[in-house]
Amino acid sequence: MTNLRWIAAAVATAGVVVGAALYIDELETGHADIDVAATATPSPPAEDWCVGTRSSAPDGDAPDDSPLNRTLARIDKLAAGRYADVYTGMGVDEDADAADVWRIPSYDFDTAACDAAEQGVKLRLHPADVDRRTLDALAERISEDMTRWDGTFQMREVAVDERGFVHVGVDDPKKAEPLVEKEFGPRYIKVEHVEQAYADVG
Template sequence: MDYRSLAAGTAAAAAVVGLALYVDASEKGHADVDVVSTAPETCAGGRPGSGVDEEGTDDTPLYRTIARIDELAAGRHADVFTGLAVDEDRDAADVWRIPSAAFDAAVCDLAEKGVTVRLHDADANRAELDALADRIGEDMNRWNGTFQLREVGVDEHGYVSVGVDDPEVARPLIEDAFGDEHIRVEHVEQAGLD
């Protein structure tokens, strides 16, 4: 699937030592992701579209729906929202959240006609994941000489991705320090200066 990133807001955390420590987390929780989930709940938008977004500019039903989901997720439902990805090819939004009938109903009610919303289960909200990513990133010098911590970011599926040079060495140390819940330690290449 070809997903378009909606990098809105500011980065949740960033630190640079050597060439890179990259935090791929945005305030709104949008990212390029591959959807890997079993049978998400879906709803089809029925709200009539205006052809003009709230700022008065032309927009698409999908992006007006995304803007409304952002507002909802930042407000009264922040405690259940995990992340969001956009599937432009299918006019769909993939939303990861802690299951909540109220949130699901609100999201489905605001989706415009022609937009599909796919709801995926997660067991942590975005604020919890951002806080975990911040703690791991702030403690990066702890590993000097053991392994290279290259990037830390929140994945919209509901976990913190920790990119290192040697996952076999890093995984037990990171899990010992931060637990193994909501953390995936993976190999990433060192970022180059362009």
């Protein structure tokens, strides 16, 4: 297989905060930081995990000075290339020097991702049933006209959650959920209440 240590795990990992800030962060970095203190919903247990053994030295593909960040850059490259059809998303747990990776289970991707991990960096691998491109396309469709529902409910946030769904933040979930699901289908969508965001002036 590989020279990495694989252990089946049933250890619950921190969930990922969803919302506009997360969506912006993901657009800029390709992954989301896990905020354990702000977690509302825990992630399901990791299916497997591995600890990297790759030499901790910068290379041309990932020149960042952190082993964790270099690992993330390599996985981002895998996800954007030959494994785009199985990759769902990734969250970062800097305190634990670890990353949570959601993917449609794939031996080849798991092996490649763990081969990309530098020494001491832990990857926690979670099952998903949808790829990131599908989620991005769904989020784009939903957010194309955020104001179309005004007068019935207010759509406030649309964000891809790397665990495998699109988070839709609204003022009134009871009104919004059946309408959103009728328009876009029920799969891969979570409609939840969020407060109105206000700009911090001054």
